Amino acid sequence: MAVATQGRDGLTSAPQEKEAVGWALASLSLATLLSSLGTSIASVGLPSLMQTFGASFQAVQWVVLAYLLAITTLIVSAGRLADMFGRRPLLLGGIALFTSASALCGLAPTLWLLIATRAVQGLGAALMMALTLAFVAETVSKERTGSAMGLLGAMSAIGTTLGPSLGGLLIAGLGWRAIFLVNVPLGLLTFALAWRGLPASNKNAQTAQGGFDAIGTVLLALTLAAYALAMTLGRGNFGALKIGLLVATGIGVVLFVVTQSRVKTPLIQLASFRDPRLSASLAMSLIVATVMMATLVVAPFYLSRGLGLDAAMVGLVLSTGPLVSTLSALLAGRLSDRFGANRMMVAGLTSLAAGTFLLSLAMTKLGIASYVVPITVTCFGYALFQTSNNAAVMTGVGAGERGVMSGLLNLSRNLGLITGASLMGAIFAVASAGAQNVLGSASAARGMQVTFETATALALVALLLALFSPRFAGRARPRNS
Structure with missing residues (x-):
C-alpha cells in the first residue's frame, strides 16, 4: 500500500522510497561482487603469470597476497574515514580506485608493477567492503536489514564461486590480462549505479571535528600486516621468521591499545568492546x-x-x-x-x-x-x-x-x-x-x-x-x- 513517508529531502511516496532502496542495494550488491571476485579470480592465473614473467611461485603468490594484505591492514581505517567525511564519496572513490587499478593490473608490463597495482586494487576493495554493510544500515529499515545482509552475503558467495571458473575461461580465450580487465566494465557499471542510487551521506560532525588518528592507523596497519604475513609465509614451518612476526604482532597490539586509550579521537573506541x-x-x-x-x-x-x-x-x-x-x-x-x-x-x-x-x-x-x-x-x-x-x-x-x-x-x-x-x-x-x-x-x-x-x-x-x-x-x- 502506498503511504506517504518522510524522506531525506522531503515528502516521498512509499513506491519512490522502495525504488531508491532498490537502486542502492543494486550498487552495493555489485560492489560486494567485485571485491570478492577480485580475491578469487587471481588465484587461477598464477601458473600463467609464472610462465609469462619467468618467476617463481613464491614471487607470483604476491599477486594474491598484496591484495589480501591491503584489505586486511586498511579496512578499519577506511571505515573510520567514511564516518568522518561521509560514506557516499568514500564508496564512490573506492569503486573508482578499484576500477582504475584493475585496468593498470591488466596493462602491467612487469611482475612488480602488477603486484603494486594489486595492492592499490586492494585499497579500493577495502573501501567497498567496509562501506557496503554500513550503507545497508543507513538505507534499509531495521525490519528488512536481515534480507539486505543476506543479499550481500549471496553476492559475496557468487563472486567467490565465479572467480576460478570465469578466470579459467578468460585465460584460455584471452590471456591472463583479461582476468583483471574484466573488472573495468563491471566497475564502471557499479560506479554508475552507486552514483544514481546511493543516498547523500552526511559526515559525522563530532567524529570529523576531532581529526584522524594517524598514529593508531599506522600501528594497526603494521600489526595486522605482521600477523597476516606470519600466517601466510612459510605455512607449516614454524621458523624464526614466523616467530619474529608473531612477536612483532604482540608488541603492536600492546602499543595500539595504549595509544587508543590516550588520544582524543581514537581510530577504534575501546569502550565499545565493553x-x-x-x-x-x-x-x-x-x-x-x-x-x-x-x-x-x-x-x-x-x-x-x-x-x-x-x-x-x-x-x-x-x-x-x-x-x-x-x-x-x-x-x-x-x-x-x-x-x-x-x-x-x-x-x-x-x-x-x-x-x-x-x-x-x-x-x-x-x-x-x-x-x-x-x-x-x-x-x-x-x-x-x-x-x-x-x-x-x-x-x-x-x-x-x-x-x-x-x-x-x-x-x-x-x-x-x-x-x-x-x-x-x-x-x-x-x-x-x-x-x-x-x-x-x-x-x-x-x-x-x-x-x-x-x-x-x-x-x-x-x-x-x-x-x-x-x-x-x-x-x-x-x-x-
Missing part, C-alpha cells in the same frame, strides 16, 4: 571464518586422495559449498528478519557444529555423499550465522560508528580466513603424517577427522558465546543508538 554482544559478535565472526577455511584447505585432499576423485569431479563437488552458501544467504536474511538475529545466530552455529562433526566422521565408504551432505549442513549454518551476525551488529551501532564497525566485522572475518588457512592446514598435515601411507586414502581420512574435530570444537565455542553473551549484555554500558 559491550559483550559486540565483543562476542567479532569473536564469533573470527572463529567461524577459521572453521570455514578448513573446507577450502582440507576438502580437496579428502576428495582426491580419500575418495579417489579426478580433478574435474573434485572441482564439481567443491562447488557444492559455495552454491549452498549463495542460496542459503537469501533465505537466512528472511529468517533473521522474521525470528530475530540472535535466535538465528544460535541456529546457524548449531547447524555449523553439526555439519563439521559429520565431516569429522570422514565416512569414505559412503562416497561423495560423505562430503556433500555434511557440507550442505555446514554452509547453511554459516550463511545463517553470517547474515544474522552482521544484521545484529549493524542495527545496534550508532550512525557515527557504522563505517568502522563494518570494517571491524570484515576484519574479523579476514583474520579468521588467514588464521584458518595456516592453522587448519597445519593440523591436517600433522594428522595425515601420522598415517602409514601419507598419500593414501587412510591418511587423507585421518587428516580430515582430526581437522574437523578441531573445527567442531571451535564451532561449539562460538555457539557458547552466542548463548551466553546476551545474559551479560545488561551489565555493560549500552551502545550508541
Whole structure:
C-alpha cells in the first residue's frame, strides 16, 4: 500500500522510497561482487603469470597476497574515514580506485608493477567492503536489514564461486590480462549505479571535528600486516621468521591499545568492546571464518586422495559449498528478519557444529555423499550465522560508528580466513603424517577427522558465546543508538 513517508529531502511516496532502496542495494550488491571476485579470480592465473614473467611461485603468490594484505591492514581505517567525511564519496572513490587499478593490473608490463597495482586494487576493495554493510544500515529499515545482509552475503558467495571458473575461461580465450580487465566494465557499471542510487551521506560532525588518528592507523596497519604475513609465509614451518612476526604482532597490539586509550579521537573506541554482544559478535565472526577455511584447505585432499576423485569431479563437488552458501544467504536474511538475529545466530552455529562433526566422521565408504551432505549442513549454518551476525551488529551501532564497525566485522572475518588457512592446514598435515601411507586414502581420512574435530570444537565455542553473551549484555554500558 502506498503511504506517504518522510524522506531525506522531503515528502516521498512509499513506491519512490522502495525504488531508491532498490537502486542502492543494486550498487552495493555489485560492489560486494567485485571485491570478492577480485580475491578469487587471481588465484587461477598464477601458473600463467609464472610462465609469462619467468618467476617463481613464491614471487607470483604476491599477486594474491598484496591484495589480501591491503584489505586486511586498511579496512578499519577506511571505515573510520567514511564516518568522518561521509560514506557516499568514500564508496564512490573506492569503486573508482578499484576500477582504475584493475585496468593498470591488466596493462602491467612487469611482475612488480602488477603486484603494486594489486595492492592499490586492494585499497579500493577495502573501501567497498567496509562501506557496503554500513550503507545497508543507513538505507534499509531495521525490519528488512536481515534480507539486505543476506543479499550481500549471496553476492559475496557468487563472486567467490565465479572467480576460478570465469578466470579459467578468460585465460584460455584471452590471456591472463583479461582476468583483471574484466573488472573495468563491471566497475564502471557499479560506479554508475552507486552514483544514481546511493543516498547523500552526511559526515559525522563530532567524529570529523576531532581529526584522524594517524598514529593508531599506522600501528594497526603494521600489526595486522605482521600477523597476516606470519600466517601466510612459510605455512607449516614454524621458523624464526614466523616467530619474529608473531612477536612483532604482540608488541603492536600492546602499543595500539595504549595509544587508543590516550588520544582524543581514537581510530577504534575501546569502550565499545565493553559491550559483550559486540565483543562476542567479532569473536564469533573470527572463529567461524577459521572453521570455514578448513573446507577450502582440507576438502580437496579428502576428495582426491580419500575418495579417489579426478580433478574435474573434485572441482564439481567443491562447488557444492559455495552454491549452498549463495542460496542459503537469501533465505537466512528472511529468517533473521522474521525470528530475530540472535535466535538465528544460535541456529546457524548449531547447524555449523553439526555439519563439521559429520565431516569429522570422514565416512569414505559412503562416497561423495560423505562430503556433500555434511557440507550442505555446514554452509547453511554459516550463511545463517553470517547474515544474522552482521544484521545484529549493524542495527545496534550508532550512525557515527557504522563505517568502522563494518570494517571491524570484515576484519574479523579476514583474520579468521588467514588464521584458518595456516592453522587448519597445519593440523591436517600433522594428522595425515601420522598415517602409514601419507598419500593414501587412510591418511587423507585421518587428516580430515582430526581437522574437523578441531573445527567442531571451535564451532561449539562460538555457539557458547552466542548463548551466553546476551545474559551479560545488561551489565555493560549500552551502545550508541
